[in-house]
Amino acid sequence: MADATMQLRHYRMQRNWTQSQLAHQLGTTFVNISRWERGETTPSLYFRQKLCELFQCTPQDLGFLSGEVTSEEDAISVTPLRQQERPALPVPQVPYALEQVVPLVGREALLSQFVSQLCGGKGVFALTGLPGVGKTSFAYALASHPEVRQHFVDGILWASLGQEPHVQEELNRWAHLLDIPLGGMRGLRTSQDWVRMLREYIGERRMLLIVDDAWTLAEAALFQVGGSRCVYLVTTRFPAIALSLGREQTTRLEELPEEEGLKLLHHLVPPLKQCALEDLRTLTNAVGGLPLALTLLGRHLYVHAHSGPPRRLQKAILSLQEDINERFQLGDPGPIRKASAQSSVGATQSLYAAISISVQDLPTKARKALRALAVFPPKPHSFSEESALAVCHYPPEVTLDPLVDSGLLESDMAGRYCLHQTVADYARLQQPLVEARRRLVCFVEEYVRQHQDEDVLLEQELVTITSTLELAQAQQWHRELLDIVFLLLPFLKRRLLHSLSHALLQKALQAARACSEQEKLGWAWFYLGENAELISELSQAKQAYQESAILARDLGCRDLLSPALIRLGEVIVSQGDHLCAEKYLIEGYEIAVEPHLRKYQCVVLQLRGEIEAWKGNIEQEQEYYLQGLELARAIQADECIGPLLQNLGVEAARRGVYEEAERYYEEGLVVALCRQDIQRQSAILMNKGMLAFQRGYLEQAIRETHVALDLARRCANSIRISSSLQNLGIFESHRGHVEEAENFFQQSLELAQSMSHSWLIYEGKCELGMHYVRHRQWTQADCTLREVLPSVREAHAPQLVAHALFGLAQIEAYYQRPQQSLAYARESLCLYAQFDHTDGHGVARWLQEQKQASVEKSVR
Known part of the structure; x- marks a missing residue:
C-alpha cells in the first residue's frame, strides 16, 4: 500500500496536477484522492481502471497488486484499520434483560460448534426456531464467548429488530458506537444512505454483526454493512428468511430434548x-x-x-x-x-x-x-x-x-x-x-415535567417517552402530545438529538393543526427553526421562523413574536442581508421589554454588533457588545454571555490587544463549559486558535482548532465546521503545506455555499486567493480575488475588501504593473486604518519594501 500511495502521487505530480484536478479527471472528489495518497483508503476496481487509463500504465505500475481486488471492492473504497487504531469494541451495552436469559442448558455442544463456525467462516449465519426457543439467548452467549471476542478484534455490533423495527435508529446507534463524527451523518435521510456510510466506514475491519429477531428479509439485509472480513449472525422466527440469508449456513434451534x-x-x-x-x-x-x-x-x-x-x-x-x-x-x-x-x-x-x-x-x-x-x-x-x-x-x-x-x-x-x-x-x-394508555400518557407528561432538567433520568426513559408520543398520536390526544414534546425539547437540545427533535416537532405541528391550537403551532414552528439553526440549516430555519412570526403577529402574541423576529433576523444576518435583518432585530428588540423577554435584547445587541463589524464600524460594534454583556450579566442570561465575550475577544484581537482578547476568550470558555454548550466551546476554541496564530504559536493554533473542529462535528454545526476548516487552511498555508491547505479551503467553501452563508463564502474566497498569492500561484490568485472583490464591495464588507485588494496589489506587482499595484495597496491600507486592523501593519511594511526596491532599482 505504501508503494501505491507514493506511485499515485508520483504520477500525478508528473502531470503537474493538483488533487482537485486529478479528481475532476476521474469524476470523484479531491477528498478521495487525498485519502488514497495518504493510504487511508484504496481506490475501488473501477477507479483503478480509470487511473490506469489516465496515466497509461498497469496496476502494477501504480503499486496495486492484481490479487488485491475482490468483487466486493468494486462498489466501495475500503478503509483499512491500522493496528494501533484497532480498539476492540465491547458488545454494545444492552438492557439487563439479555444478561438474565435462560441458561443454555443442553446447548453446550451447539455453542462450541457455532463458535468454531463463526471464527472460521464468512458471510451470513442464520439461526431460526420457534418464539421462545432461545435464539436471542444463544446469540448473546455467542457474542459473550471469549473466543468469539478474541477473533473479532474490531468489535461486535448488535441490532434488535422485532416486528416494527426502528431501522434508522439502530443504524444510527451503530454509527455512534463506531465513533463516526456527527458531521459525517448530517444529510443522511434514508436507510440506504446509512448503509452506504456504515459500509464504507467499516471497510475491512473484522467484526461480528448480530441482527436479532428479523421479521422481514429486507430489514435484515439492510444490516449487512461490513466488508469481506465481517461475519453476520441473524436470528429470526421465520425459516424462509433464515434460508434466504444463510443458505447452507442456516441452523434451526430446536426445542430441548x-x-x-x-x-x-x-x-x-x-x-x-x-x-x-x-x-x-x-x-x-x-x-x-x-x-x-x-x-x-x-x-x-x-x-x-x-x-x-x-x-x-x-x-x-x-x-x-x-x-x-x-x-x-x-x-x-x-x-x-x-x-x-x-x-x-x-x-x-x-x-x-x-x-x-x-x-x-x-x-x-x-x-x-x-x-x-x-x-x-x-x-x-x-x-x-x-x-x-x-x-x-x-x-x-x-x-x-x-x-x-x-x-x-x-x-x-x-x-x-x-x-x-x-x-x-x-x-x-x-x-x-x-x-392504561391514557394513564401512561398522563404519567409521561408529568414525569417529563418534574425531571426536565435531569438528563440521566430522561435518557433512561427516552424509549418509553417516544413510544408514548407515538401512542398519543395514534389516539389523537393532541394536546398531551404537544405538552410532552415541548417539555422534552431542552433535554434533546442538550443531548444534541437534533434528528429526534425534528421528528417530534413534525408530530407537534400535525397535532397543533388538528386541535386548532394556533399559538402552540406558532411555538412548534419556532422550535423547528431553532433546531434547524443549531445544525446550520439556514433556509429551513428562516422558513420556520417566518411561519412562527406570521402566526404570532396574527394572534397578537408578543411573547412569541419578539423571539421569532429576532431569530429570523439572526438567520438573515448569516445570509448577508443586513438591511432586512436590522428591520426584524429592531422590531423584536422593541417588543422584548418584559423581564422574561429581555434576554432576547442581549441577542439583538450581539447581532447588531456583528453587523457593525461587517461594515467596519468598530466603535459602534464594541459599544453594542459591551451593552449586551452588561444587560446579560444584570439579568443572568448565561446563554448570552458566552457569545458576547467571544465577540469582544475577536474585536480585541483584530486591534492587536492580544492579552485582552485572551481574557475575554477564557471567561467565555468557562461559561460555555459550565453550561455544557458544545457549540460555543467550539467557537471560542476556534478563535483561541486564531489568536495563537496571530501571536506566532502555529502548532498551538493547529491543535486548538482541531479540537474546535471535533466539537463542531459532534454537534453537527456546519457554520462552526466551515469556520474551523478555513482557519486550518490558513495555518497549513503558512506552514507551506499547499495541497493540505487547499483541501481545507475547498471543504470550508463547499459547506458555506451549501448554507448560503455570505460571510463565510466571501471570507473563504479571499483566504483562498491569499493562499494562491502566498505560494505564487498567480493565475489562480488573480482569478479568485477579482471574482470576489465586486461581491465584497457590494456587501459593504470593508475588511474583506481590504484583504482582497492587498492580494491584488501583490499580483499586480508580480506582473510589473506598479501604478495599479500601489493603488490597490494604498486603498487596502486606508481601509484597514479606518477600523484599526492589525493586518494594516503588513500592508504598510509591504509598501515600504516596494518603495525600497524601487529606489534600489533606480540607483542600479
Missing part, C-alpha cells in the same frame, strides 16, 4: 429433584421442551416450592399436568387460541399453553395489569416500577409481584421491569386497556 428439559427445570427449581421424575417428564413434554415455556413454568413452580410444605409443589405440578394434557388432546385449541392461531405469538401450542397457564392462574387484577403493561415497549427495553404502577393503577402486591412470581414479568434489583416480546404479543392480543 426431554432430558435437557428436565435439567433446565431442575436448574430453575432445585426442590423438583425431590419430586416424582415421571410427573416432571410429563410436564416437560407438555410444553414441548421450549425454553421460555419451561422457564415460565419453572418460575411458577418456584413460588410454590418456597411457599410452604412440599405438598403445595406436588399439587401445582399435578394441576399443570391436568390442564395442559386436556388442552393438547383438543383438536380445537379454544376460542382465544383460535383467534390468534396465525398471529405472531403463533407460537406453538406449547408456548401458548405455557403463557395461558401462567396468565389464567393470576388474580384478576394481575391479569388486568399484564394487559396494561403491554403499552410499554417490549424487551430488551425496560420500564420503571413507578411507571408500571401508574399504568396498572393498583398496588404492586396485587399486580407486579404476582406477575414477577409467574415469570411473565421480569425484574431486576434496580426496580425496573420488562416484558418478553412474546409475552407482550400475547398481552396485546387481549387488547390492552384504553384507560
Whole structure:
C-alpha cells in the first residue's frame, strides 16, 4: 500500500496536477484522492481502471497488486484499520434483560460448534426456531464467548429488530458506537444512505454483526454493512428468511430434548429433584421442551416450592399436568387460541399453553395489569416500577409481584421491569386497556415535567417517552402530545438529538393543526427553526421562523413574536442581508421589554454588533457588545454571555490587544463549559486558535482548532465546521503545506455555499486567493480575488475588501504593473486604518519594501 500511495502521487505530480484536478479527471472528489495518497483508503476496481487509463500504465505500475481486488471492492473504497487504531469494541451495552436469559442448558455442544463456525467462516449465519426457543439467548452467549471476542478484534455490533423495527435508529446507534463524527451523518435521510456510510466506514475491519429477531428479509439485509472480513449472525422466527440469508449456513434451534428439559427445570427449581421424575417428564413434554415455556413454568413452580410444605409443589405440578394434557388432546385449541392461531405469538401450542397457564392462574387484577403493561415497549427495553404502577393503577402486591412470581414479568434489583416480546404479543392480543394508555400518557407528561432538567433520568426513559408520543398520536390526544414534546425539547437540545427533535416537532405541528391550537403551532414552528439553526440549516430555519412570526403577529402574541423576529433576523444576518435583518432585530428588540423577554435584547445587541463589524464600524460594534454583556450579566442570561465575550475577544484581537482578547476568550470558555454548550466551546476554541496564530504559536493554533473542529462535528454545526476548516487552511498555508491547505479551503467553501452563508463564502474566497498569492500561484490568485472583490464591495464588507485588494496589489506587482499595484495597496491600507486592523501593519511594511526596491532599482 505504501508503494501505491507514493506511485499515485508520483504520477500525478508528473502531470503537474493538483488533487482537485486529478479528481475532476476521474469524476470523484479531491477528498478521495487525498485519502488514497495518504493510504487511508484504496481506490475501488473501477477507479483503478480509470487511473490506469489516465496515466497509461498497469496496476502494477501504480503499486496495486492484481490479487488485491475482490468483487466486493468494486462498489466501495475500503478503509483499512491500522493496528494501533484497532480498539476492540465491547458488545454494545444492552438492557439487563439479555444478561438474565435462560441458561443454555443442553446447548453446550451447539455453542462450541457455532463458535468454531463463526471464527472460521464468512458471510451470513442464520439461526431460526420457534418464539421462545432461545435464539436471542444463544446469540448473546455467542457474542459473550471469549473466543468469539478474541477473533473479532474490531468489535461486535448488535441490532434488535422485532416486528416494527426502528431501522434508522439502530443504524444510527451503530454509527455512534463506531465513533463516526456527527458531521459525517448530517444529510443522511434514508436507510440506504446509512448503509452506504456504515459500509464504507467499516471497510475491512473484522467484526461480528448480530441482527436479532428479523421479521422481514429486507430489514435484515439492510444490516449487512461490513466488508469481506465481517461475519453476520441473524436470528429470526421465520425459516424462509433464515434460508434466504444463510443458505447452507442456516441452523434451526430446536426445542430441548426431554432430558435437557428436565435439567433446565431442575436448574430453575432445585426442590423438583425431590419430586416424582415421571410427573416432571410429563410436564416437560407438555410444553414441548421450549425454553421460555419451561422457564415460565419453572418460575411458577418456584413460588410454590418456597411457599410452604412440599405438598403445595406436588399439587401445582399435578394441576399443570391436568390442564395442559386436556388442552393438547383438543383438536380445537379454544376460542382465544383460535383467534390468534396465525398471529405472531403463533407460537406453538406449547408456548401458548405455557403463557395461558401462567396468565389464567393470576388474580384478576394481575391479569388486568399484564394487559396494561403491554403499552410499554417490549424487551430488551425496560420500564420503571413507578411507571408500571401508574399504568396498572393498583398496588404492586396485587399486580407486579404476582406477575414477577409467574415469570411473565421480569425484574431486576434496580426496580425496573420488562416484558418478553412474546409475552407482550400475547398481552396485546387481549387488547390492552384504553384507560392504561391514557394513564401512561398522563404519567409521561408529568414525569417529563418534574425531571426536565435531569438528563440521566430522561435518557433512561427516552424509549418509553417516544413510544408514548407515538401512542398519543395514534389516539389523537393532541394536546398531551404537544405538552410532552415541548417539555422534552431542552433535554434533546442538550443531548444534541437534533434528528429526534425534528421528528417530534413534525408530530407537534400535525397535532397543533388538528386541535386548532394556533399559538402552540406558532411555538412548534419556532422550535423547528431553532433546531434547524443549531445544525446550520439556514433556509429551513428562516422558513420556520417566518411561519412562527406570521402566526404570532396574527394572534397578537408578543411573547412569541419578539423571539421569532429576532431569530429570523439572526438567520438573515448569516445570509448577508443586513438591511432586512436590522428591520426584524429592531422590531423584536422593541417588543422584548418584559423581564422574561429581555434576554432576547442581549441577542439583538450581539447581532447588531456583528453587523457593525461587517461594515467596519468598530466603535459602534464594541459599544453594542459591551451593552449586551452588561444587560446579560444584570439579568443572568448565561446563554448570552458566552457569545458576547467571544465577540469582544475577536474585536480585541483584530486591534492587536492580544492579552485582552485572551481574557475575554477564557471567561467565555468557562461559561460555555459550565453550561455544557458544545457549540460555543467550539467557537471560542476556534478563535483561541486564531489568536495563537496571530501571536506566532502555529502548532498551538493547529491543535486548538482541531479540537474546535471535533466539537463542531459532534454537534453537527456546519457554520462552526466551515469556520474551523478555513482557519486550518490558513495555518497549513503558512506552514507551506499547499495541497493540505487547499483541501481545507475547498471543504470550508463547499459547506458555506451549501448554507448560503455570505460571510463565510466571501471570507473563504479571499483566504483562498491569499493562499494562491502566498505560494505564487498567480493565475489562480488573480482569478479568485477579482471574482470576489465586486461581491465584497457590494456587501459593504470593508475588511474583506481590504484583504482582497492587498492580494491584488501583490499580483499586480508580480506582473510589473506598479501604478495599479500601489493603488490597490494604498486603498487596502486606508481601509484597514479606518477600523484599526492589525493586518494594516503588513500592508504598510509591504509598501515600504516596494518603495525600497524601487529606489534600489533606480540607483542600479
